[in-house]
Amino acid sequence: MTARSSERARIDMLARVFGTDGSGRTIVGIGDDAAVIAPGREPLVWTLDAQVEGIHFRRDLVSMADLGYRATMAAASDLAAMGASPLGILAGLVLPAYVTDEDLRAIAEGQHEAAEEVGTQIIGGNLARGQEISITTTVLGETPRPLGRSGAKPGEVVAIAGPLGLSAAGLVLIGRGREHEADAAPAVRAYRRPLARITAGLAARDVASAAIDVSDGLTRDVGHVARASGVLVVLDRSTLLTPELERAAALAEADPYQLALEGGEDYAVVVTVPEDRVPAGFKRIGRVVPPQDGKIGIAVEQTNGTLAWLDERGYDHFG
Numbered sequence: 001m002t003a004r005s006s007e008r009a010r011i012d013m014l015a016r017v018f019g020t021d022g023s024g025r026t027i028v029g030i031g032d033d034a035a036v037i038a039p040g041r042e043p044l045v046w047t048l049d050a051q052v053e054g055i056h057f058r059r060d061l062v063s064m065a066d067l068g069y070r071a072t073m074a075a076a077s078d079l080a081a082m083g084a085s086p087l088g089i090l091a092g093l094v095l096p097a098y099v100t101d102e103d104l105r106a107i108a109e110g111q112h113e114a115a116e117e118v119g120t121q122i123i124g125g126n127l128a129r130g131q132e133i134s135i136t137t138t139v140l141g142e143t144p145r146p147l148g149r150s151g152a153k154p155g156e157v158v159a160i161a162g163p164l165g166l167s168a169a170g171l172v173l174i175g176r177g178r179e180h181e182a183d184a185a186p187a188v189r190a191y192r193r194p195l196a197r198i199t200a201g202l203a204a205r206d207v208a209s210a211a212i213d214v215s216d217g218l219t220r221d222v223g224h225v226a227r228a229s230g231v232l233v234v235l236d237r238s239t240l241l242t243p244e245l246e247r248a249a250a251l252a253e254a255d256p257y258q259l260a261l262e263g264g265e266d267y268a269v270v271v272t273v274p275e276d277r278v279p280a281g282f283k284r285i286g287r288v289v290p291p292q293d294g295k296i297g298i299a300v301e302q303t304n305g306t307l308a309w310l311d312e313r314g315y316d317h318f319g
């Protein structure tokens, strides 16, 4: 099927895929000039994230359904990092002429699946014609206690929920046509079907002093927390690898540590917490210490006990 329906018919199709909001907070969903959500009592949390063809994905490496899924999860991940639960999603799609109705339905089904996975729904958006596919997703949520980047305190530990390095390994393996090998499966899934760690964010909300999600790479993103908090984060190198990452890295002929430290798009959530309060679902990967010789940032502890500074490498759109 290669049908390309009118904008109106496409919106009707999207409304059918996305369905109606079961949460009870959406007063007006798809079909009016804007969505309407009933107010609650908690502070609102609101994020926006774009996925652009050629930058975040290549059409030959992901299906349309995967694209919709990962665009939605990437945006929802910002709410996880704030300790918030989502209330509703708007998505703006830019679609070139070659995108068929079937392609659009697949994108929408991926978006819908991801939204349901994190307990919310797509309640509006926009369609426009353009030169390349892009999906811009805004997620509105709420939390009684937003988790910022600036509260990390010396003496606390650093803990993570979610994978490290797997998504970057998956992208390499898909690009090299090795996605069907058994050792590639967890990495390929991490790239195509990442999970926003909403539940982990909620579990950390009342105990964490700071939080961030890993979109650009661990050193870069945790570096934001270190700088915002004026501390030094010392990572424990021995905690960063998993057997899944080691096998995927071997297949990709890549350094698993580099993938763990610099690979992005895993959407793990990293928090700083008191040592005795690491929440369920989190693994300890380091500790927070005061600045050393005036230096803040990220380091790893060497076997001889000295600190090696880590470059905050990772993805930079303009670097």
Ligand SMILES: Nc1ncnc2c1ncn2[C@@H]1O[C@H](COP(=O)(O)OP(=O)(O)O)[C@@H](O)[C@H]1O
Pocket: 049, 078, 215
């Ligand atoms: N074009 C923009 N206009 C205003 N604020 C922006 C813009 N781009 C990014 N920001 C803000 O800068 C901060 C960091 O953004 P970003 O690095 O994209 O965060 P993240 O990695 O969590 O998506 C966020 O508060 C974001 O809202």
Ligand SMILES: Cc1ncc(C[n+]2csc(CCOP(=O)(O)OP(=O)(O)O)c2C)c(N)n1
Pocket: 049, 050, 054, 055, 056, 057, 058, 171, 215, 216, 263, 264, 265, 315, 317
């Ligand atoms: C084809 C392709 N090349 C490279 C990448 C890797 N990549 C692209 S953007 C990005 C960083 C994350 O995206 P960004 O929009 O910066 O997320 P944000 O920090 O805004 O949440 C990474 C690791 C990719 N996903 N696909």
Ligand SMILES: [Mg+2]
Pocket: 048, 049
């Ligand atoms: Mg961003």
